[in-house]
Amino acid sequence: MQTRYFTLRDYPQGMPPRELFELHHQELPALDEGEVRIRNTWLSVDPYMRGRMSGVKTYVTPFELNAPLEGAAIGEVVESRHTSFRAGDKVRHMAGWRDVAQLKGDVLEPLPDMDVPDQTFLGVLGMPGMTAWTGLNRIAHLREGDNVLVSAASGAVGSLVVQLAKAKGGTVVGIAGAADKLEWLEQHGIHAVSYKGKDARQLGDALRDACREGFDVYFENVGGDCLEAALDNLKVGARIAVCGLISRYNSDTPDRGPSNLSNLLVQRAHMQGFIVADHWTEYPHFLEEVGPRVARGEIDYEETVEEGLERTPDAFLKLFEGANRGKMLVRL
Amino acid sequence: MQTRYFTLRDYPQGMPPRELFELHHQELPALDEGEVRIRNTWLSVDPYMRGRMSGVKTYVTPFELNAPLEGAAIGEVVESRHTSFRAGDKVRHMAGWRDVAQLKGDVLEPLPDMDVPDQTFLGVLGMPGMTAWTGLNRIAHLREGDNVLVSAASGAVGSLVVQLAKAKGGTVVGIAGAADKLEWLEQHGIHAVSYKGKDARQLGDALRDACREGFDVYFENVGGDCLEAALDNLKVGARIAVCGLISRYNSDTPDRGPSNLSNLLVQRAHMQGFIVADHWTEYPHFLEEVGPRVARGEIDYEETVEEGLERTPDAFLKLFEGANRGKMLVRL
Numbered sequence: 001m002q003t004r005y006f007t008l009r010d011y012p013q014g015m016p017p018r019e020l021f022e023l024h025h026q027e028l029p030a031l032d033e034g035e036v037r038i039r040n041t042w043l044s045v046d047p048y049m050r051g052r053m054s055g056v057k058t059y060v061t062p063f064e065l066n067a068p069l070e071g072a073a074i075g076e077v078v079e080s081r082h083t084s085f086r087a088g089d090k091v092r093h094m095a096g097w098r099d100v101a102q103l104k105g106d107v108l109e110p111l112p113d114m115d116v117p118d119q120t121f122l123g124v125l126g127m128p129g130m131t132a133w134t135g136l137n138r139i140a141h142l143r144e145g146d147n148v149l150v151s152a153a154s155g156a157v158g159s160l161v162v163q164l165a166k167a168k169g170g171t172v173v174g175i176a177g178a179a180d181k182l183e184w185l186e187q188h189g190i191h192a193v194s195y196k197g198k199d200a201r202q203l204g205d206a207l208r209d210a211c212r213e214g215f216d217v218y219f220e221n222v223g224g225d226c227l228e229a230a231l232d233n234l235k236v237g238a239r240i241a242v243c244g245l246i247s248r249y250n251s252d253t254p255d256r257g258p259s260n261l262s263n264l265l266v267q268r269a270h271m272q273g274f275i276v277a278d279h280w281t282e283y284p285h286f287l288e289e290v291g292p293r294v295a296r297g298e299i300d301y302e303e304t305v306e307e308g309l310e311r312t313p314d315a316f317l318k319l320f321e322g323a324n325r326g327k328m329l330v331r332l
Numbered sequence: 333m334q335t336r337y338f339t340l341r342d343y344p345q346g347m348p349p350r351e352l353f354e355l356h357h358q359e360l361p362a363l364d365e366g367e368v369r370i371r372n373t374w375l376s377v378d379p380y381m382r383g384r385m386s387g388v389k390t391y392v393t394p395f396e397l398n399a400p401l402e403g404a405a406i407g408e409v410v411e412s413r414h415t416s417f418r419a420g421d422k423v424r425h426m427a428g429w430r431d432v433a434q435l436k437g438d439v440l441e442p443l444p445d446m447d448v449p450d451q452t453f454l455g456v457l458g459m460p461g462m463t464a465w466t467g468l469n470r471i472a473h474l475r476e477g478d479n480v481l482v483s484a485a486s487g488a489v490g491s492l493v494v495q496l497a498k499a500k501g502g503t504v505v506g507i508a509g510a511a512d513k514l515e516w517l518e519q520h521g522i523h524a525v526s527y528k529g530k531d532a533r534q535l536g537d538a539l540r541d542a543c544r545e546g547f548d549v550y551f552e553n554v555g556g557d558c559l560e561a562a563l564d565n566l567k568v569g570a571r572i573a574v575c576g577l578i579s580r581y582n583s584d585t586p587d588r589g590p591s592n593l594s595n596l597l598v599q600r601a602h603m604q605g606f607i608v609a610d611h612w613t614e615y616p617h618f619l620e621e622v623g624p625r626v627a628r629g630e631i632d633y634e635e636t637v638e639e640g641l642e643r644t645p646d647a648f649l650k651l652f653e654g655a656n657r658g659k660m661l662v663r664l
Contacts, residue, residue: 223593242597257589265574265605273597
């Protein structure tokens with residue numbers, strides 16, 4: 001059986017050009033004892049992957065050049081020499097960016113038995129959902145009635161953050177750009193604020209109009225002007241969970257940095273970066289709390305789906321154009 | 333009896349000119365029931381007072397123009413109509429910037445009975461000392477063996493921070509400017525790094541040379557290049573206590589902001605602003621822990637003393653020239 005997979009030819013500066021991604025194919029060897037062969041059905045592309053394309057070790061190791069790229073994926077076992085798996089089993093693993101994966105069974109997770117579509121375990125019930133839950137509950141210590149601000153509020157993470165926050169009863173404000181994203185937010189009872197055509201000060205003014213008394217929690221996905229505008233609208237004792245700074249991921253110039261960090265002092269605010277992998281032992285807890293709500297249709301999640309392995313790099317690059325709503329996926 | 337006191341004529345932009353401070357005198361009325369008259373012996377001037385000269389409410393209310401300025405002071409009761417105080421008692425209060433204060437007895441604190449000079453209750457055992465202890469223990473959660481970085485390390489707060497941190501056994505690095513300050517640090521077993529003639533990157537390199545493995549704790553008194561250099565030298569899970577940002581207090585242009593806030597994310601670091609007043613209920617706890625060490629001579633504290641009420645504004649302005657070592661005081 002053949003596998004087709006993507007590699008990275010070089011570490012990009014700035015936005016990666018499409019040509020850096022190369023599609024290869026290879027005949028797979030017969031399975032060794034303990035190995036499993038999986039036909040992937042869904043691939044995940046995520047902003048954090050840009051960090052792995054830098055060639056610099058940050059909180060994740062860089063992708064190896066000219067080797068199969070990696071990422072979360074869901075698939076069906078087609079052949080197994082591992083006692084815990086047999087053909088037909090659905091599994092989640094990290095050998096994405098390819099159509100057929102061959103792995104030691106020990107690195108596979110069986111999909112949880114819940115009445116939800118498979119791909120939700122890459123999105124609202126996968127890493128992005130767990131990120132939203134962890135940031136709100138474990139980093140920002142969300143409390144009943146908190147006013148919450150979220151940037152990239154209609155993204156894979158942000159769209160769950162706003163819904164989890166809304167359920168706690170405070171005012172929730174989401175920053176987004178495109179008209180359909182703003183509309184989606186308003187439909188869910190979120191005050192939507194567009195960043196378009198606004199500098200940091202103007203965005204700050206718009207946030208003040210949306211929530212006069214300021215924010216207890218800011219869930220940061222973007223950085224740049226969003227962070228600066230948020231820092232001007234904190235309540236005393238505010239907590240900022242820094243989940244991502246996507247506005248900077250493809251930048252090759254130094255950030256200007258927010259001019260108003262002194263607000264951390266004035267408002268005795270707390271700002272903390274986090275990486276969801278550090279909290280993964282809590283995944284069962286998250287799944288128990290959020291899974292049934294997804295199954296009952298109480299949580300609205302959106303997906304942007306590209307079709308076919310060949311489109312994987314395009315799906316990834318679209319993350320940085322603001323072209324996706326909710327989770328960006330590739331269906332094979 | 334007359335009192336002489338300073339007022340502020342206008343809210344300054346940038347560094348306050350000396351002429352903004354005006355000395356007045358006034359005949360004091362007879363004491364009302366419950367009032368106490370105090371002849372001040374020591375006045376405190378502190379960087380936070382600059383914030384009260386802005387006319388903008390931040391975490392402290394602005395000074396009222398043309399009214400007596402305020403600040404911590406120590407004095408001796410000369411007359412009392414309050415049952416808890418009598419002539420000769422030593423007290424601490426907030427009616428500084430004057431030679432004779434007349435106050436309700438309820439706002440006076442008797443000086444603790446410890447074998448230390450009176451003025452230590454304005455410095456190492458007063459607000460600056462309590463600030464050092466609170467930032468290290470309650471905000472940065474200092475642990476045994478932590479590597480600690482301190483900016484303005486020979487100042488009233490910093491000089492205690494480095495000694496408390498050093499007692500916990502890790503590497504302690506202090507940033508300062510003048511040669512005598514660097515020398516003082518080295519004499520106390522602190523790795524001293526000069527910020528002079530270095531941009532943020534060069535300062536970061538110097539910090540790396542001083543402590544290869546990076547810092548668990550950064551105690552921030554300065555901001556600007558110090559913060560940027562520190563952000564490049566954090567260990568995973570680092571805690572930054574933001575006590576002050578003195579580099580910005582007299583600035584009338586927007587801060588550039590650190591270009592590398594993304595390190596908060598990479599290192600899952602925690603950054604928190606704090607105001608010591610929020611933690612004042614813990615003062616007895618601090619005094620119990622640090623007081624005996626000061627009395628036994630185990631803590632070295634320095635004082636820079638100006639003589640005479642007339643010099644109070646000059647003492648205050650020197651805080652921003654880096655001219656003081658340790659606590660800046662005025663002796664009356």
